[in-house]
Amino acid sequence: MNLLDQFKIWLVSMGxxxxxxxxxxxxxxIVVIIAFVLTVVIVFIWWERRFLGRFxxxxxxxxxxxxxxxxxxxxxxxxxxxxxxxxxxxxxxxHFLAPIVVFVPxxxxxAVIPLSEGAILVDLNVGAVYVIAISSISILGIFMAAWASxxxxxxxxxxxxxxxxxxxxxxxxxxxxxVAIVAGSFSMIKIVETQNIPYVFLQPLGFIIFFLGALAExxxxxxxxxxxxxxxxxxxxxEYSGMKFAMFYLGEYGVALxxxxxxxxxxxxxxxxxxLPPILWxxxxxxxxxxxxxxxxxxxxxxxxxxxxxxxxxGMLPMAVINLILIAIEVLIIPHSLQWAMVILNxxxxxxxxxxxxxxxxxxxxxxxx
Amino acid sequence: xxxxxxxxxxxxxxxxxxxxxxxxxxTVQYPExxxxxxxxxxxxxxxxxxxxCTGCGTCTKACPxxxxxxxxxxxxxxxxxxxxxxxxxxxxxxxxxCVESCPYDALAMxxxxxxxxxxxxxxxxxxxxxxxxxxxxxxxxxRPQFEAKLPAQSLLLYNREIGGQxxxxxxxxxxxxxxxx
Amino acid sequence: xxxxxxxxxLNIGPQHPSTHGVFRMRVMLDGEVVVDVEPVIGYLHRGIxxxxxxxxxTQNIIFTDRLDYLSSMTNNxxxxxxxxxxxxxxxxxxxxxxRVIFAEVMRISSHLMAVGFFLNDLGAMMTxxxxxxxxxxxxxxxxxxxxxxxxxxxxMRIGGLSQxxxxxxxxxxxxxxxxxxxxxxxxxxxxxxxxxxxxRAKGVGILPRETAIDIGASGPxxxxxxxxxxxxxxxxxxxxxxxDFEIPIGQNGDCYDRYxxxxxxxxxxxxxxxxxxxxxxDTGPIRADVPLxxxxxxxxxxxxxxxxxxxxxxxxxxxxxxxxYRLHIYPPTLINITALRDMVKGWKxxxxxxxxxxxxxxxxxxxx
Numbered sequence: 001m002n003l004l005d006q007f008k009i010w011l012v013s014m015g016x017x018x019x020x021x022x023x024x025x026x027x028x029x030i031v032v033i034i035a036f037v038l039t040v041v042i043v044f045i046w047w048e049r050r051f052l053g054r055f056x057x058x059x060x061x062x063x064x065x066x067x068x069x070x071x072x073x074x075x076x077x078x079x080x081x082x083x084x085x086x087x088x089x090x091x092x093x094x095h096f097l098a099p100i101v102v103f104v105p106x107x108x109x110x111a112v113i114p115l116s117e118g119a120i121l122v123d124l125n126v127g128a129v130y131v132i133a134i135s136s137i138s139i140l141g142i143f144m145a146a147w148a149s150x151x152x153x154x155x156x157x158x159x160x161x162x163x164x165x166x167x168x169x170x171x172x173x174x175x176x177x178x179v180a181i182v183a184g185s186f187s188m189i190k191i192v193e194t195q196n197i198p199y200v201f202l203q204p205l206g207f208i209i210f211f212l213g214a215l216a217e218x219x220x221x222x223x224x225x226x227x228x229x230x231x232x233x234x235x236x237x238x239e240y241s242g243m244k245f246a247m248f249y250l251g252e253y254g255v256a257l258x259x260x261x262x263x264x265x266x267x268x269x270x271x272x273x274x275x276l277p278p279i280l281w282x283x284x285x286x287x288x289x290x291x292x293x294x295x296x297x298x299x300x301x302x303x304x305x306x307x308x309x310x311x312x313x314x315g316m317l318p319m320a321v322i323n324l325i326l327i328a329i330e331v332l333i334i335p336h337s338l339q340w341a342m343v344i345l346n347x348x349x350x351x352x353x354x355x356x357x358x359x360x361x362x363x364x365x366x367x368x369x370x
Numbered sequence: 371x372x373x374x375x376x377x378x379x380x381x382x383x384x385x386x387x388x389x390x391x392x393x394x395x396x397t398v399q400y401p402e403x404x405x406x407x408x409x410x411x412x413x414x415x416x417x418x419x420x421x422x423c424t425g426c427g428t429c430t431k432a433c434p435x436x437x438x439x440x441x442x443x444x445x446x447x448x449x450x451x452x453x454x455x456x457x458x459x460x461x462x463x464x465x466x467x468c469v470e471s472c473p474y475d476a477l478a479m480x481x482x483x484x485x486x487x488x489x490x491x492x493x494x495x496x497x498x499x500x501x502x503x504x505x506x507x508x509x510x511x512x513r514p515q516f517e518a519k520l521p522a523q524s525l526l527l528y529n530r531e532i533g534g535q536x537x538x539x540x541x542x543x544x545x546x547x548x549x550x551x
Numbered sequence: 552x553x554x555x556x557x558x559x560x561l562n563i564g565p566q567h568p569s570t571h572g573v574f575r576m577r578v579m580l581d582g583e584v585v586v587d588v589e590p591v592i593g594y595l596h597r598g599i600x601x602x603x604x605x606x607x608x609t610q611n612i613i614f615t616d617r618l619d620y621l622s623s624m625t626n627n628x629x630x631x632x633x634x635x636x637x638x639x640x641x642x643x644x645x646x647x648x649x650r651v652i653f654a655e656v657m658r659i660s661s662h663l664m665a666v667g668f669f670l671n672d673l674g675a676m677m678t679x680x681x682x683x684x685x686x687x688x689x690x691x692x693x694x695x696x697x698x699x700x701x702x703x704x705x706x707m708r709i710g711g712l713s714q715x716x717x718x719x720x721x722x723x724x725x726x727x728x729x730x731x732x733x734x735x736x737x738x739x740x741x742x743x744x745x746x747x748x749x750x751r752a753k754g755v756g757i758l759p760r761e762t763a764i765d766i767g768a769s770g771p772x773x774x775x776x777x778x779x780x781x782x783x784x785x786x787x788x789x790x791x792x793x794x795d796f797e798i799p800i801g802q803n804g805d806c807y808d809r810y811x812x813x814x815x816x817x818x819x820x821x822x823x824x825x826x827x828x829x830x831x832x833d834t835g836p837i838r839a840d841v842p843l844x845x846x847x848x849x850x851x852x853x854x855x856x857x858x859x860x861x862x863x864x865x866x867x868x869x870x871x872x873x874x875x876y877r878l879h880i881y882p883p884t885l886i887n888i889t890a891l892r893d894m895v896k897g898w899k900x901x902x903x904x905x906x907x908x909x910x911x912x913x914x915x916x917x918x919x
Contacts, residue, residue: 055387056681058397152561156583156900221676222747225901299387300380301747302674304901305583379744386741387678396685408692409717412699434610465613465705470713471843479699511699512714525692526685527723527730 002118002189004029029121033110040286041253045072047287048253048294055298076246084242087150094148099240099247101141105134106254112188113261116271116279120189127188128176131262132169135217135255139165142226142236145248149239157235160305161226164216167312172213174320175206178327179266192270200267201343205323205350207267209316214259216308219252221297225305260289319353396526407483409520410511412464415480416457417508418500422476425450429468429477437462457500459485460493469512478508478516558586561900565594569672569904572914576903583899588892592885595918603878608634608709608845611878615865616703618880619916622661624653624694625858627707632788633854633865634709638847645835646711647790652724652827653694653706654856655820659731660690661859662813665911669810670742672908673751679742686734689727696720709845711838721828728824735817743814752806756894756906759804763890770861771812772887772910776804782857793830794823806909813911844873860884860911882916 004025011021046069053060061068086095112127114120124130139162146158179199183191200207216223227235237248264270264285271278303311326349334342398405407413425442441454469477487493502508510517558581565573573594579587599618603611615630616623628650635642642650664687667680691701697716698706706713742748758768763776773780781798783791799815801808847869855864861883868877887910895903 052676054391054395056678057390057393057395057685058681059395062399152559156561156580159583221674224674295384295387297676298678299383299741300675301670301742301745301751303747304751304899306899307750379746379749383741383745386737390682396688408695408699410697410699410714411695432610434606434613463613463703464700466699467610467613467705509699517717522719523692523696525696525723526689527692527727 002120002123004121006118033121034107036115037107037110037254037257038250040257040283041250042072042076044253044257044290045075047290051291051294052298055295079246079249080243082242082245084244085239087239089150090239091148091150094144095239096244098141098145098148099244099251101144102138103141103247103251103254105137105141106251106258108134109255109258110261113258113265114188114192114270115261115282116277118189119279123187123189125185125187128180128186128191128266131258132173132176135258136165136169138251138255145240146236149236151239154236154238157226157238161219161236163305163309164219164223164226167309168213168216168316171209171312171316171320172217174317174324175203175210175213176266178203178206178320178324181324181327181331188265192265192272195269195272197339197343198267198269202339202346203267203323203327204347205319205353206327207263208350209320209323210267211263212316214263215293215296216312218255218259218293220256220293222300222302223308225302225308256290256293257286260286260293263289315357319357322353396529405524406521407481408523409509409517411479411481411483411509412466412511413480413482413509414464414485415459415482415495415506416468416500417478417480417502417506418455418497419476419478420452420497420501422474423452423455424474424476425452426473428471428473432467432471434465434467435461435463438468452497455497455500456494458494460490466511475513475515478513479511481507481509481520556582563903569668569908571668571908571912574912574914574917576907578900578903580900583901585895585898585900585903588895588903590888590891592888592914592917595914597919599919600878600880604874604876607873608847608875611875612707612709613703613705616705617915618882618919619661619858619860619863619884619913620703621664621913622657622859623703624657624706625661625856626863627704628654628789629854629856629858629863630865631707631709631854632856633852633867634845634847636854637850637852637867637869638709638845640710640839640841642711642789642839643836645832646837646839648827648831649712649716649837650707651789651791651794652824652831653697655823655827656690656693656724658820658859659817660687662817663687665859666738666810666813669806669905669908669911670748672905673748675742679738682741683738686731693720693723693727696723708838710841711836713838715837724824725828728821728828731821732818735814735821739814743811749807751901752810752905752909754803755806755898755902756909757803757805758890758894762893763804766889767886768861768890769883769886770857770859771809771816772861772890774798775801775808775812777802782855782862788856794826796823806905809909809911846871846873855881858883860913860916861887880919882919884910884912885917888912888917 007025007028008021011024012018016024049071050060050068061071064070064074086092109131111121112124112130142161142165143158146154146161149155179191180186182199182202183194185191215221219226227237237245240248261282264282268285268289270285271282273281273284276284326346330342330345334345425440427440430436430438430440437458439454439456439458440452442450442452445451464479466479469479500506507519508516510520558579561578561580563570563576563578565575570576575591575594577589577591578585597617599614603614606614612627612630615626618626634640663683667683670679671677694704694706695701697720698704698713758772758776760777763773764778768776769780777800779798779800782788783796784798796819799812799819801812847867849869849871851866851868853864853866855862857863862881863883864881866877866879866881867875870876891907891910894906898906
């Protein structure tokens with residue numbers, strides 16, 4: 001029974017008509033979610049710049065406000081004050097609609113992420129599948145932006161975008177199904193509640209596949225070839241400035257927050273934890289996942305587009321399928337009380353599979369002996 | 371050339387980046403902290419000693435660009451009096467060839483590196499701006515006699531300390547023009 | 552029904568984050584595959600060879616600083632050697648040792664910058680650049696102590712150096728050389744065995760051995776293709792025959808080999824500087840006795856050294872007066888660029904950028 005349902009029942013008992021008792025909690029929930037997203041995105045922007053700076057033996061921004069906490073606000077104000085330039089040969093309608101099509105599905109993702117015990121906007125019983133379905137809509141927005149810019153650099157980036165994001169949907173979905181098999185349902189709240197041992201220990205291979213697939217869906221390093229600074233100079237948002245660019249920028253951090261929330265819910269145990277209130281545990285885990293993403297950004301170079309696709313189709317997809325089959329078998333034969341045995345078995349199987357695939361699959365397409 | 375497999379190469383790189391989290395950053399917070407520049411810095415202006423200059427014009431011949439303008443007239447003792455001595459620091463490349471060529475040690479490089487002006491014509495320095503004075507001191511480039519007065523250079527090798535003298539934090543209100551504390 | 556495609560022109564223009572300088576390439580792309588590359592140069596032409604005809608030999612040293620502005624000590628050295636060869640000037644011992652020390656430390660700095668930006672083009676987001684620039688910052692501090700400037704030193708003169716090193720220089724240089732091997736090991740740990748780097752750079756942009764010799768390549772580009780050619784060993788100039796060092800050679804001639812050869816050359820340079828610091832005489836003249844305006848006898852001379860980018864040469868024709876009659880500069884990078892079209896055909900856009908980055912171009916040298 002989540003909080004909004006309790007709020008609705010209380011309103012009905014106060015004598016409000018049916019439609020108002022439905023509308024007011026819904027609007028309250030939406031406002032709370034948008035406020036949460038915008039606040040945490042600003043914290044994320046600050047944290048990423050400071051943390052990335054510490055990896056690179058420098059301090060990040062520290063001039064705007066104490067320790068630089070007003071820097072994201074300064075960035076936002078700067079972007080908003082810029083002139084909105086539309087190229088002459090661009091397709092005006094598509095150029096206008098593309099940021100909206102990219103940003104709105106990201107906001108819609110937050111409807112099924114539980115922030116705390118019972119704090120979820122709507123408890124769909126196919127919550128996990130909803131996440132995957134909605135995040136696929138942003139791909140269309142990216143390609144609209146790339147095509148409508150009338151610029152060859154963004155066209156190259158748009159073609160890469162479709163290839164990359166479509167090919168990484170499958171491993172993500174398959175590892176998600178693995179989680180759902182152990183939990184017994186697709187609903188996000190159920191998945192959190194059944195995690196006595198967090199699923200990161202129970203299915204390490206599933207966690208790695210989901211994490212790498214989520215990185216590819218978010219266009220973050222090492223899969224950030226859509227906006228590769230050194231080759232195609234900002235990729236699909238090369239002709240955008242002003243508020244439209246702000247939507248792309250916010251969308252990038254918003255989807256990082258969304259996927260960090262999804263990974264926390266599915267694999268790290270959501271809001272469960274011993275001492276602190278649940279919302280704090282959720283935020284701590286989300287920050288940990290985000291720090292891991294920033295750590296990978298600081299270290300790794302990026303892949304080329306055909307290496308990325310061969311990594312997805314020849315490397316991650318077979319591993320995801322085998323992982324699913326193994327988990328299904330284990331759920332059938334191991335009784336529920338012996339879940340720690342599953343942990344040990346899964347770690348051993350993950351190590352064997354990774355070793356096997358590294359032998360069989362060389363990233364260079366077998367061109368050179370490594 | 372030994373190669374790694376199974377993702378170990380990636381893990382080693384990430385371990386190194388993680389180790390760097392615990393090293394202090396090497397950023398210098400300019401303008402509150404300023405480093406001591408080298409004693410031989412070829413700073414952004416020249417320093418002219420009017421009592422040593424004889425108006426011979428060797429520096430004007432040594433300059434590759436022709437930046438130095440010198441106008442003199444002869445007085446009763448058959449010596450040159452310098453009327454105009456101007457250096458266009460907008461075109462100067464601070465190579466130091468004029469300093470090296472002066473036979474009377476009448477010219478030295480300056481110490482300043484923060485000489486931005488609002489108008490281009492302010493960059494042409496006349497002989498009043500160039501004369502030696504208390505806030506227009508020479509650097510020791512090719513003039514070892516000035517080395518003793520200048521502070522030691524802060525090197526990153528010793529992590530910006532020289533002989534135990536760490537960088538001092540200079541609050542904005544008491545900051546003077548020019549390098550050093 | 553087959554879909555009709557056609558190749559299109561993409562202009563990787565003079566302003567781009569990863570052409571190292573103002574370099575323009577007109578690329579013909581078929582999807583993502585590069586079909587043809589046409590480099591367009593000349594955006595940084597300053598007319599150095601013509602300007603040098605109107606200035607004396609000592610004043611021309613400032614122009615040589617600005618050719619390959621990332622390794623200006625070695626340019627000074629090549630020019631001074633050419634004039635000394637022409638005029639028959641002998642350089643004193645201590646000056647020779649100091650010249651070798653500065654040239655090798657300059658080689659370390661130039662290779663650090665080249666490797667750092669090669670890794671940045673690959674996408675590693677400035678982390679390797681900042682780690683390598685920490686060491687380069689130490690080198691620049693030492694050079695500031697000696698000559699007064701951090702980038703364009705104007706330090707070597709015809710017949711020696713312009714001033715002696717100060718007393719704090721030797722202990723600082725010894726400390727730097729003692730610490731450096733540990734940092735080079737750290738760079739190797741960061742990215743040398745990274746699987747993504749290997750997948751991107753191994754086997755990519757191969758320059759075969761015969762093509763490298765045919766076009767006249769030099770420097771790390773030639774050595775990575777398997778040719779054992781280093782002017783410091785084949786035709787020793789200055790006092791390089793007194794030092795014991797090796798020449799690293801690559802096997803395939805791909806981008807990874809060029810990166811690897813540069814990292815090994817940093818280690819060999821550290822070795823040379825260690826030996827030079829032990830053998831250097833403590834006192835001695837810094838500059839040979841030359842007049843204020845040097846008038847070499849009529850004739851011509853060609854002075855060449857192994858610069859960090861390759862075989863850098865200065866050809867001077869003198870007619871007996873205080874200024875050269877003709878000064879011609881042989882830049883290594885211009886010759887290495889002629890192999891770009893062969894190396895890039897058939898690879899993708901992403902590979903074009905890193906192949907270009909692995910040749911290690913400085914536009915000041917190409918355009919003069």
